[in-house]
Amino acid sequence: MLEQFLNHIHQHTLCRKDDCILLAVSGGIDSMVMLHLFQQAGFSIAIAHCNFQLRGKDADGDEDFVKTVAAQQNIPCFTTRFDTAAYAEVHKLSIQMAARELRYRWFNEVVTHQGFTKLATAHHLNDSLETVLLHWVHGASLDGFAGIPVKHSNIIRPLLFASREAIEQYAKAHNIAWREDSSNQTDDYQRNYIRHKIIPALKELNPSLEYTIQRSFGKVAGELALLHRGLEAWTDQYVTVLHDRITIDKAYFQGATHEASVLWNFLKEYGFNYDVCMDIVASLHGQSGKRFYSSTHQLVNDREHLLVTKQVNGWENARIEKDQQQATFGIWNMTILPSAVVQKSSQVYEATLDAAKIIFPLVWRKWKAGDAFYPLGMQHRKKVSDFLIDNKVSVADKDTVTVLESQGEIIWVAGHRIDNRYRITETTREVITFRVSPHFPQ
Template identity: 50%
Template sequence: MLKQFLNHLSNFQISESGKTLLAVSGGMDSMTMLHLYTAASLPIGVAHCNFKLRGHEADADAMLVKTTCEQLNIPFHIREFDTQNYAWENGLSIQMAARELRYAWFDQLMDDFHYHQVATAHHLNDTIETVIMNWIHGGSLESFAGIPVKQNRIVRPMLFATRAEIESYSEAHKIVWREDQSNLSDDYTRNFLRHQVLPKLKEVNPSLEQTIRRGLHKIAGETELLSMGLSQWQSRYLVRKEERVVIDKHGFEQLHHPDAILWKCIRPLGFNLDMCTEIMQAMKGQSGKIFFTGSHQLVIDRDALIVTPRPLNWEPVEVAAGQSKVTIGKLSMEVSVPGSASTTKTPHEVTMDASEVTFPMTWRKWKAGDFFYPLGMEHRKKISDFLIDMKVSRADKDNVTVLECDGKIAWVVGYRLDNRFKVKAETSEVISFSVHPHFS
């Protein structure tokens, strides 16, 4: 098994020279992993989490791991967590709370003690159980490839081995380990699959693990190829700029399952497959419809789907006389003293006739019914119509602001100055305003 272990590290380019932090619970799988790393004389340290969920049993686990590390002269790190309280405060299940706590601590240990990677003892049966669970819950193709061998700084050096092979190795080498009693119960879905479903499947195919191992390898290769194809599609039809995603509608025309492709693109922003199916249906109708997740919105525009963070409910801010800088949402406005500028250069910078400006001014989001006199025009125009003429997308309209002076719109910020505030031949003093992103 040691030879298989080393081959697995080599095949998946898991570092053998950099120091590895082993996540060791005291169970059979992780104690076997510790034995293999020690037998291979690889540089390691051990981290043990006590989630304070199993009373004296958990304390006994910690003592076993600590004693073993002392005997082997291996650096040992231990931390106790108030897992139940963390889960309650953050609205998480116990399992998710424990996962967040341990991986955050592992990251800290890797940074503080210069570990190259953290190794967990997931094995082939774990990935088989994960695949079946993903299938039950309707996962995507890549979820059927199983647990990845490498994922950022996490490596899984035991994925080559079955539970039976690990058990056989641990017996042969008289490895001392402790049983987690939760592994013997059917309280959780994974344990139900482990103890009830998989044994029945093995009656049909006694070589189930090896058969699935080969299948997972095929799926991983196919997924990699499909990912390359998706990347090519995205490079042609999808543009990301800062927090904005724009997808050309034409990219969906020849697809038989456009909702699935859309889901692949915007899933990280909180959109699920059902929403994407609804978006594809709505795309056949009039533009302007909006779909929301907790953090983002998708607007069906004329030629594209535009995804942006949900607009904030910005409160109006006052621009007082002598004030040089104000912020609203993610924008900052700088105000120069009269006479320090003379021309208007860009839509994001305007110069006004100071004699027309009365303080305090108000900087706010535009609203229905607002109107102004666009620069160069003698007639007023509703801002809603102006934005349509400017072909401003629905997504961008939600973030348009105006600078108001004594009840008059002096500037549609970032778009057009009001004609009544322009610098004229007889203007003697000017005042300038410029707007740019604000990073807090």
């Protein structure tokens, strides 16, 4: 196994002899075999151990065992303890995710402050197989079928070539002591269920399952490389980025196939999930102006483009003075255009009103419960909330609906309907056109 270990390191350029490597050692069989192999290979190493305080005396026993091994072999050893359960509760995480966040944050601190060049973890081939099966169960994309990466930044995984069985055989052949984690023998966690139930069943179909999957990782890696190259070419052809504004040409979607998947592969970087991308594609031929949101960004389905920007949080009421030509409010820009040419507008995002009836300053604000106006063509008041329901405005879009007021009266539900009292009539001599469009912060 030592020769395979060194070949794996060389093949993937994981580390050099002059690297100073921090080993994440739990005390379990995998990390103890990794420690032994690094020692046999003559690398400069140190040990890092986390006590997550989840298994009482067993966890303390693991910590004592690792400290003892380090002392006996004169290896520098760093240890820490976490209140993992409390951290998980405060941050609304599963225990597994909390432990992951805590340990990698601490590992990074030790690597940085102590001058290590690499962090080595003891993930092996079966860990990678289990990860792929978990991704498959939860509907991952192709990225999820490439297995655990051999290296990422300064993190290396020098045991990914070895199966769990091979590691056990090596440990026994070299009389390597380790601590058994009792939680690995239960079916409480999804990974353990796959380990103890699913993989044994699959191995009845293919006894060489691990190594078959290992070869497939190489195939998937090549397919991913082609996918990323294709996405780069697609981006070059259809995407324009200017400051924080991203413009996607809708011409691509004419006659294309698997549009949602292509769009998601680009937009996932901005927090959009696949379901939202399906909704975006479904809306492409509908009314322009529809908005979609991720946790950090918004996407507007414009006439010829999809427009992506960071979300804007500024929603304080905007005051518009006479002769003012531009205004910004939240995610919207407004252009104000007085004119002596009396001409009605048919554009959804434009309102052309009788200038004589408008008293400045105007207030531009979000609509609120209780707001009412006289929709164009109607002689009675209607609540804005009812108007939005009748016009099937989605819950997400309602949050960005704004109104323009003159002396406390709504003259326009922006982008939807003007007030009937401010419409152009036969006596109108001058008009003011208000036009709204998406606001893209620089």
